[in-house]
Each structure stands twice: as C-alpha cells, then as structure tokens.
Amino acid sequence: MEFSLTARQLELQERTRAFIAEVIIPLERDPRATSHGPTEEFRNELVAHARAAGLLTPHASVELGGLGLTHAEKAVVFEEAGYSTLGPTAMNIHAPDEGNIHLMEVVATPEQKERWLRPQVQGHIRSCFAMTEPSPGAGADPSMMQTTAIKDGDHYIINGTKWFITGAEGATYVIIMAKMEDGSATMFLSNMSRDGIKVTRQMDAMDSCFTGGHCVMSFDNVRIPATDVLGEIGRGFKYAQVRLAPARLTHCMRWLGQARRAHDIATEYARKREAFGRILGKHEGVGFMLADNDMDLQTSRLHIAHTAWILDQGHGANFESSRAKVVCSEAEWRVVDRCVQILGGQGVTGETMVMRIFTDMRAFRIYDGPSEVHRWSMARKIIEAGEKRV
Amino acid sequence: MEFSLTARQLELQERTRAFIAEVIIPLERDPRATSHGPTEEFRNELVAHARAAGLLTPHASVELGGLGLTHAEKAVVFEEAGYSTLGPTAMNIHAPDEGNIHLMEVVATPEQKERWLRPQVQGHIRSCFAMTEPSPGAGADPSMMQTTAIKDGDHYIINGTKWFITGAEGATYVIIMAKMEDGSATMFLSNMSRDGIKVTRQMDAMDSCFTGGHCVMSFDNVRIPATDVLGEIGRGFKYAQVRLAPARLTHCMRWLGQARRAHDIATEYARKREAFGRILGKHEGVGFMLADNDMDLQTSRLHIAHTAWILDQGHGANFESSRAKVVCSEAEWRVVDRCVQILGGQGVTGETMVMRIFTDMRAFRIYDGPSEVHRWSMARKIIEAGEKRV
Amino acid sequence: MEFSLTARQLELQERTRAFIAEVIIPLERDPRATSHGPTEEFRNELVAHARAAGLLTPHASVELGGLGLTHAEKAVVFEEAGYSTLGPTAMNIHAPDEGNIHLMEVVATPEQKERWLRPQVQGHIRSCFAMTEPSPGAGADPSMMQTTAIKDGDHYIINGTKWFITGAEGATYVIIMAKMEDGSATMFLSNMSRDGIKVTRQMDAMDSCFTGGHCVMSFDNVRIPATDVLGEIGRGFKYAQVRLAPARLTHCMRWLGQARRAHDIATEYARKREAFGRILGKHEGVGFMLADNDMDLQTSRLHIAHTAWILDQGHGANFESSRAKVVCSEAEWRVVDRCVQILGGQGVTGETMVMRIFTDMRAFRIYDGPSEVHRWSMARKIIEAGEKRV
C-alpha cells in the first residue's frame, strides 16, 4: 500500500483548493443562495467561474470537455469542491447531475450524448433523475415502483408520480425510471418540456444546496419515442446500480469537504474563544471533540480512497461502496454535529456556515440508500455468500 | 415511590391534550409560522385560543391569573403543550417568557409586577432576557460579562452588546444582565422602547419556534432608574440560577412533548409504509429504533418527574436539574434523529412536522448551558463535595 | 408521583447497607470465592451471616420465613446487597434461586413447598433452573426446545441436554422445562440425585459470582412422578414468564448495586490519583465519565422503581420489564466500563473489585433475554398493538 498522492492529484488539489478559497467562498453569502438552492442565474455565474478556472465538470471524459478524472482523482478534487457549500454547483459535480453525467457516459448512444450530455458537461443545461415515488411506490426498495411504461408502437407511454426529484425545477432533461409490463424497469430520457411532464411543487427541505430544490413530478400519458430509451429495455435497475455505486462515493467525497470545513471553523473558534479561564480548545470536553473529528475525517478519507482505488481497478465495488457510504455518512455527520456543539449558539445560527452544513448534511444518511439498507445488504453478503473481506 | 398521576394532573393532561389536538395542531401549517417564529398577529391568535380554553400561562400564580401549577403539574401540562410546535407559544409557556415570569414572581416588587408581569401573564405583552454576549463576553461562562452598569445618581447607565436574545423583536420589556464596577452582576428591567436600546438585527437560526426570533441588541448609554432594578444590586448571577434551574426543566418537558410527537409520526409511518416485503416496523432495523425511542422517552419522563418532585419539596435541585437537562436533551434528540431516519426522505422535508422538530430541537443541547458545562459542573460536585447521589 | 422512600424502605436500606459494609465486604478476598463462584462451604458461611442479621431470603413470604418484601422494597434491598459481589449469595437472593423461590411461591403445591421451598428459603438448599439447551435447542427462542417429556402412566420420562444451568453443581433440586408431545411445555421438579440426571461438566465462564457455576446437564430417561409437575401440564412457557418478568428486574437491582460500587471505587480513585498536574477527577475527560456514570445510575434506579411500582399494583409489566432490563443492563454496563477506564491498569487487574464486577456483569446484556430480543419484543408491541406508552 502506498498513501502518497500522485503529482496530478496534488496539482488538482492545490488548484481546486485555491479556486474554492479565492473565488467561491466569498460568494457564499450571496442572497441568491436561497432555501431552495442557488438560483439559476447564480448557478450560471458560479459555473462560469469554474469554466474560467478550467475546473468545470472535471469527472467527465476529456472527449466531452471534462478532465477525465479517475475515481482516485475525484476523491481529491471533490473533497476540495465540497469545502464550500457552493463548490459542487460551481464545478458541475453536484447531485444529481454528477451521477447522471457518469451514467450517460456509460450507457447513452452517441446521439443522446450529443443532444443532452455534451451541453450538460459544458455547464449549459441541468438534468434530474426521476426514480423515487410516494408510498406505496419505489423508495429504499426500488422494486416497489408504480410508474409504468407501456409500449405503444415505437413509443412508450409513461404514467406515474415521482417525488424528492432533486433539481427538477429548471432542469432541461430528465431520466425517468419506469416499470415494464414484465416487472423489469427501464430508463427513459426526455426533455422536461414534453407534454404530460409537470413539476407539481417544490418540497420544503432541510437542505438548501441544490439548484431547483426537491420536487414532486407527475407523468401523465407521456409519450417517449423508443430512440430515447436510455440503454436497453428492462435494464433500469442494473443501470441504477451503475449510477449509484460511484454516486454514493462522490457524496462521501463532497461531504468530507463540508465536514472538514466545519471542523476548521470550529477549530478556529476553539483556539480563540475563552471560557472558564482558558480557550475552549484547552478544555478536554472540547479538545476531545476536535480529536474525534480528526479521527472521523481521516477514517472517511481512507475509506473513500480505498473504494475509489477498487473502482479504478475496474472492479465492481458494491460491498465496499455500501460500506464507505455508511461509514462516511455517519462519521462526517458526527463531525458536523460536534462542530455545532463546539460553536454553541453560533452553531445553530447563520453566524458561520456550520449551520448550513448541518442542515444540508442530515439527508446524507438517507439518500442513496439509508444506512439501514446498506447494513442489511452488507449483512446479507457476509452471511449468504460467506464473503471474506480481508 | 409512587408513580400514579394525581387527579389534577390527569385532568390537566387530558384537557391540554385535547386543546392541542383539536385547536392548535390544525394551525401548524399556517403560513404565519415563519422561519423567524410565529408572527405577532398569529401569536396573539394562538394566545386567545389558550385563554378561551383556560390554559393560558398555567404556571403563573392564581393571584396573577395563572393556574398556580406545581412543578409536577407543569411536567404533565408542558409535555402536552410541546406536542405541537405552536403549543408553548399559545399557552404562553415558551422561552424566555416562561422563565421570566417565574423570575418576576420570585423577585420583582409589587409595582414591577403590576406594570410588567400581570399583562404578561394575561398574554398581552412579551419579554426578553438579555444575558448572552458576543465574544469575548458572557456565554457558557457568565462571569465574562462585558456589559456594564455604572451608577449615576439614582440611575444606572448601561452599555454593551447582547446577542441570541430570544424574542427581542416585538417584546415589550427586557431583563438586562450587566456587570457592576465591583465585578458582581445586576438585573435591570426596562421597556424596549427606552432610548439607547436597539434591536440591531434578527439572526438566522436553525429553529423557528420563537416569536421575535433571536436578535442582536445594543445598549448605548441606557439610563435606568434605580427603581427598575430587579431584586437587589449585585445578585444578578444568583437570580440567573433562580431562573435557570426550573427553566432548564421546563425545556425538558416541552421538548419531551415534541419528541413524543415525532415518535408518534414515525410509528404511524412504520406501521403503514412497506419495503422489502413487510411494513417498516417489522424490520428489526426500524423496530429497534422505535424501541430505543420508547426507552429514551421514558427515561426523560422519569428524570423530569423526579427533578420536579425535588423542586416541589422546596429544595434546590442544581445538580438534579443539570443532570435532567443533559439526559433529556440528549435522549430526546436521539429520538428525533431516529424519527428522521425512519421517515427517510420525508424526514428531511416538510412533509411531516418531524423536520421542524429536528431543526427546532438541536439548540436544546446548547442553551441553558451546553451538555459539556453541565457535565463539568456535575463532575465538580461529585469530586469536590464527595456528594453521594443515591 | 412521589419519590421519597417509605420508612420501611429506609430502614431496610440502612440495615442492608451496614450488613454489606461491615460483614460481607471484608470477606470478598476470601480464596473460597473461586472462578466458579463461592464454594459451598463459603456460601453456607455467608448465608449464616445473613441469617444472623435477619436479612436472609427477604423476598420470600413471611409465612415461609422471608420478609415479604414488595417489589419496591426489593429495589432498595437488592441494590444494597449487590454492592458486594458476595451480597446476593449471602442473602439468598442470587439467580437462579431468587427467581425459583418466586416461581415456587406462586405455582407450587403445599407439599412441594414444604419439601423444597421451605428449606430453600431457610438457606439450607439450593436449586437450579434447566431451560437453555445447546443448538438447535431452546435459547433466546424457547420454542425451539428439544428436551422431551413423554407420559408413561403416572410418570413422565424426560430426555434431553441442557446447558448454562447456573448453580447446578451442588444444587439439591432442579426445575426442568420440557416439551410435551403437543408442542406445549411443562415444568417438572426433581431432586438432582434422581437416576438419569447428571451434571456433565462445569463450563468456564467470564463471571464467577454463582455458587455451582454454569453447568451442562444431561437427562437420560429420567422418570418423574406426575405429582412433581410444577403447576399444570402444558403451561411451562407461561410460568417462565411468571418467573422472568420479576427476575429480570431483580437482576437490574443487584447489578445497580454493583455498578454503584464500581462508581464509588472509581470516584475515590479520581479524587486522589494525580496526573498532568491535577487529580484525575479535575480532568474533564475523567470528570465527564463520572457525570455520565451518575446519569446512568440514576436512570437505572428510576426505571427499576417505576417497573417495581407497576408490579406492586398487581399489573403485568412485560413491556416495562423488558424496557427496564435493556435500559439497566446497558446503562450499568457503561458505568462499569467507564470505571475500568478511569482506573487504568488497576481496572484490568484484581487490585480493586472493579475487574470482577466487569467480568461478572457482561452476561447481563445476554441472560434473561438478550437486548436484541427485548428490543424486538418491544417493537412488536409498539407496532402491532398500537400501544401507547405515555
């Protein structure tokens, strides 16, 4: 094993870090960072900054205009991007676009790529991913999907309701998961402007980092031509895995940056604020929290690097990405919760960015599979397959 | 020991429960419940409802128009009130008014009571408590107070800055803590309209349950007549304890109601929502969380009842109220965090009240002394005084 | 609610405390306290001390020679007894005799009581309870019982293997759980000397507080007359519940005493031992552990008192005793684990009693139903019955 960063990782790390510190963090208090995410206008400005810095959509292939990052390089770059709540938006590596871009690169036809992916990589358009449904539909258990796609000549007719669709408001295109008559699932591509597609409402959400917020969508006899099927008919669940294994890990990376940011703010505060005769940081009750933060940050970083390395070897990493997702989402959450505690009253107000990070991050233990589903999935593999994880 | 409720407790419990369920909960989605708390107009409507139900300011003495509740009775009533995020506002038992009313009853002169306390008990005016200061001022360590009161004939001149002053915007009067020339502290009463008193800004806060929000205030050569000193000169820190020991416990009570509400919502969800072939509640991963919730709720309830009983015996309960505050704030928080997790996506959106309860409650581990300060204080008593806590 | 102790509770508490402190604790280092528990000889001496102090078998009815304690009185007395690792043995209130005595009082015939229960209450004989079996037999799930009882005229023929049978070596009689042909279970009484009953071996165990240790037993064509059935045929599982609900709670009581003992030892150490310029207890890292201990001890005490009160009202308390068992076994364990940590090297050696308490107590989270089974049982009741636990 070898833990040094490559020259390219170091260069990317330094460049991203400087970009975030100098260009993006000064914009964090812009009022266009609303409770439903950055406005489109603000988002476009942020993207323009990243474009100018040569850091836009860095995970996309060079052919499409990205930097063709490996997973190990993403680990470094995305952590730095996440250091600002606006960083992932600026660099076009936020959810769901980041995962959609990855999925499209792997599965879409050349025509589909030209039409949707290339402008998306260039930062001109946004997308959303319509999978989750209200009860009794698809949630943590995707097999419960209720949205249907019925073949009708060379078209498919889609009906259903989706919710928690991140970024839907203002998105140019959508990837729709729907159930076929044989129980399998298929992914469809569509412009959002198509007849029958409607954003019913934006949901109030604890987080506020996603342009377009989280939306309820209805699909009412939406006619999609067969040429707009994404990949093959009936392989929707499989593609969801293609999307999710790395998407889970990129969440871990971005949130690691956020957690580190919170830790830095809390450390700075603990160095200066005094109480009971000494600076906070010299009280063991606070100092121990800082030490625990450091442990949790390093634990997260190591799991991310290890899982990225497996993915870069070309292996599936379902078990490892589940594991990394649970470990990181819980460790990074503990970090941010401790930072709130260290900051006291300031931790629960907008005086620092920590409150925003706290409310943004709570969902991380839930989306892309709640901790409980990943634990169950890991347990099944440990028990049934007798897999050894040495 | 005897764990049954008295007839009066049962009657109050039932009446409050019905009032909250029938009158207050239906109002929770009113848009006047803003991110800075209920508007004044809305607050007044809520108060009118409680007045009509005979449940306004129940902890105040009968003489002043309250119900003269014992601490043990408050335990029951405040828990029921807390079952709605609007309940404490409606019943005039929210912070800081609840604690201020208690303090005024104990310390204020008859004239001061007539002028400020009586209309406050009747729900006509609100108050705030100006103690906490920006660094390097008074925070968890009140001895660091920077705000000064200088004697000037039969007046005192007050200068300083305060923040996290809950309910300041729109309050009629303020209790100001200031440091005397000899290092002691004194409490002063003043109308908010007095020259030199200014609400500089409302802070953005994670919670949204307090009318008036949390404010920064400046005191600029504020002249206060000696007759408006609250209690005796130099006893400010002592009165702060008079206020805090029960105030801590009433927080525990109200938040217990909130936690129980979240638990009920999550339980209902776990009974109905299916995944992986059975209702959520039959998955041990969810069921265990519900069991843990029940344990934490009961633990909180027992500590509250025990500490309330000690207070009702007329004993100080500094140790026990510190202990109850830490136990309850952490146990109730765990409950609400688990409920978010059980609800999944709905837990982090406004689809249920749980998101609100989650963001409202985080501060509970911080205000009235963060957990760390109470642990330190308890440890000191265990070690230094050799106190036995059997 | 009312949290004061009755005059009788106070008298019993004081008397038991003095007995343990003055008579029993000085005997703790006696070499006859072996790794398989106190020897019979030592046990008999201890029992004689309790008899002399009027504290022998205090939970038994007055008619049989006990003190007829209520559950609330047991809470006080058993905690004090548990303060020494030898206390429960001395006072004849250790497992399994304590629970067996309770079961026999409720279910046995007058003849059975005279034959077995009276001498047991007088401390002259010991008993064991043969329920648990090696895989694939009865464990946490008693319905998997493999030991069979076949009717043969006016006798029953019992065959099977049991293990973890506490106190079997040296016991005079045994209560045997066996499965009937119809799938129900029955309890049988037998002298240990009966043909076909054999203690195969003593198991090595982490604890060392039970005279007779934990044994493997074989039942080989054991012929038991129908008159020695305990209670009614086919009601074995029900009687097991009769035994268990209070037996669980008495474990909580005794272990609370042990945990308090460990806490007192650790507190004393933290008061005197210095490191890094101050006594340990003034380091927040240690002081916080002492504060957490106090919280956990008080939480345990409150749950015990509450559940005892319900039992004293004559109600079943299956839910509450499950809850108290999980809360107490986990809270008391945390206390003892923290005490080990505070004591450092001395915590993991026999220099203090804390090591013994630590190794004795680990099983508490397992026996009488592991935490997981109780959480599952609580969850089922919360979900299925919609029970409200206000």
Added chain:
Amino acid sequence: MEFSLTARQLELQERTRAFIAEVIIPLERDPRATSHGPTEEFRNELVAHARAAGLLTPHASVELGGLGLTHAEKAVVFEEAGYSTLGPTAMNIHAPDEGNIHLMEVVATPEQKERWLRPQVQGHIRSCFAMTEPSPGAGADPSMMQTTAIKDGDHYIINGTKWFITGAEGATYVIIMAKMEDGSATMFLSNMSRDGIKVTRQMDAMDSCFTGGHCVMSFDNVRIPATDVLGEIGRGFKYAQVRLAPARLTHCMRWLGQARRAHDIATEYARKREAFGRILGKHEGVGFMLADNDMDLQTSRLHIAHTAWILDQGHGANFESSRAKVVCSEAEWRVVDRCVQILGGQGVTGETMVMRIFTDMRAFRIYDGPSEVHRWSMARKIIEAGEKRV
C-alpha cells in the same frame, strides 16, 4: 494511493496464516495456557514451532536473525499472528519483547546487542520493561516517576517500585526507567538476577496472554554499571517514545487479528444457529452487528496501513500513531463486544475463543496510553500547533 499488497506481503500473509491455522490454533486449548499466560515450557514449544516455520521474530533485522520486516509488512504478518491468542507468543512478537527488541535495535551498543538482543531474537530469552509505578508514581503521566538512579562512581544506584510489569516473572533481563537527579530519565539494562531486583508478586489480571503475567517489582539499591545504560543518560523519555510509537501500532495489528477471529466465529455461528424461524444472521439485529464489525475491521486496517506507511517513510508519526491507537483500540473492542453479544451464552463462556479475546482485549484501550491521554495529546496538537491533518 495504492491499496494492493506487495508480493512479499502476500507471501508472508499466506505463510503466517497457514502456520497459525495449522500449527498454533490446534494448541489453544492446551492447559499450559494458564490465567497468567502460557507457561515457560509451553512458550518454548510455541517458539520452536515458529522457528521451524521460519517465522520467528520476523520484525528483527536480518542481521540479528529476523526477517527485517517493514512496518507495512508487519501490518500483514502481525494481524495474521494475532488471529490466535497464542500466535504472538509463538512468533516472539508479543508485548513487551516486540517493543523491547525494536528499542534495542535502535539504541543499544553492539555489546549490549550481543549479550541480550541476539538470544532474545533467537527466542531463547525474554525481557520486560519497567516503567509504570504505583501511585503517586509514573502512570499515564510518565513525568511523575519516583524510581531514582543516583550516580555512584561508574555505577548507578537504583531504588523504586514498579508494577504492571508484563512478563517480569521468568524474564532474563529488564529495561528500567529511572529518574535522574536533574529530573530527566534514563533507561538501564540489567539481568533480572542482579542483587536487589525482586518480583514481589504476580497481579491477577483480566488478560491471560502474556507469559510471565503482570508483576510488581522492587528495586532495592540495585547497582548497575554505567556500561549498561541503554543509550544516553537523560534520554529515557525520548527513547520511550521511540519504543512507543511503533509499539502502539503493533498492538493495533495483533488485536486486529484477534478481532477478526472473533468476527469469524460469530459469523459462523450466525450462519447456523436459528431462532424465531430463521438463522440469526438473517435477523437484522444480528446482521447489522456483522456489518458494523466489517466496517470497524476495515477502518482499523486502513488506519494501521496508513500509519505504517508513514513510519516506513522514515517520518515520526506521533500524531498518527496516537490516532490509530485510539481508533483501532475502540473499533476492535466494539467488534469483540458485538461478537460476545451475537454468541449469547456461549460468548461469556469458554465454549469459543471469543470470551478469551474479550477479556484479553479490554486492556488495549488503556495500555500504551489510555484513549483519554491520546485524545488530549491530539487535541493539543490540533489547537496549539494549528497542524492541518489533510
């Protein structure tokens, strides 16, 4: 970063694994594995097995007869050795010899090495390390040392008492830490047979893995020639760090093997034992514990590998080895505690090796600096030095 094992690591891993599985594990039930550790005779047999397998003292330099392992290679080999409670003893890599060998290699003179180190590397003799003292002497805070060394011509006279001296009974030589008149500390080498050195008693201990147990030693006017000073006068505390930083990490490695062993035993049990209609492992309550075990094992492995890599770069790693020590000791402990819980009654008895692993491992959170001291040390570095740990 690169997470594959080198060919040499793989070969060593495979060979050690086979050796432990085929030769050592079958000996674990040998009665000469006593509660005070393997007897000398048994230890010599075990060492002979490792010698025959070419796996004796593998961390020593090739010149002295070892395999000259890097830290990264030790990570792999020591984990495999730790898979059996007897493995480290067999391979001569247990504490304190492992650390003493390392220290001697770095600091001792050629003559000292020939006299003591070479036979030790060959497995013929054992050593001990006499640093810790009874209160008020050196413990977690080594600066409190009471044992004195007074210069007397070309000798030093040593007086003092030490305890928790692992392996003292039966050791051939001892490294003694003593305080000089100027407050600095020095290390001295001495045969145990020297006049004035006495093993007063063996302490009862929770663990039972160290030949020679843990002892109290007295030093009574012990005359040591200046040629037997280890390293330079006055540099004792510095050498203690030389010894400790890697010694901490090798503990993490060996205990990782033990934790993995426990996890494998528990997993096997959860695959076969049924309760409530399915195998234990399919109950989420058990399955989640297995998943958590996997996370904790992998977290430990990653921290070990990372810290070993830093040490192999020739850097000091005080911060990282503190961090790894806390993370691993706590994570591996959680694993073993969960395994006890999964195994139920068998977990707290000698039916499997898990009970032994549990009682052996508890001390790990204490020795080589308790978790609290490492957290404090980490906090100081985070706060004071403003160190960034990216």
